Amino acid sequence: MTDTTQAITLSDKAVSKIGELLTGQEDHDQALRVAVRGGGCSGFQYALAFDKAKAEDHVFTVDGVSVVVDKTSMQFVFGSEVDYVEGLQGAGFQVNNPNVVAACGCGSSFQVKDEAPAAAAV
Secondary structure (H helix, E strand, O other), rough: EEEOOOOEEOHHHHHHHHHHHHHOOOOOOOEEEEEEOOOOOOOOEEEEEEEOOOOOOOEEOOOOOEEOOOHHHHHHHHEEEEEEEEEEOOOEEEEOOEEEEEOOOOOOOOEEOOOOOHHHHH
């Protein structure tokens, strides 16, 4: 499923890093998959990986980078921005999610509002 509405955005640093990571890949159909999985001390965790889009996925193109989100994860990540950060704790991708109401101290898991945003019912 392809959406024209951009439910996920990428920072300039994320776009640059994803392009760098995909350069030289044999499979040119790879996209950044943004998913939410149960687990962690606050209930949910993000799962970011390179993957191929499936028929039931929401597909977005952000500055030339393909982003895919499965239907279940969409309700949790709608309106989020994926960023790439470098700091004293290391470097990696970070999801800035406006739907988060609580996060654990380690920053790897989160809780969302009890009700899914109306815009996620795409």
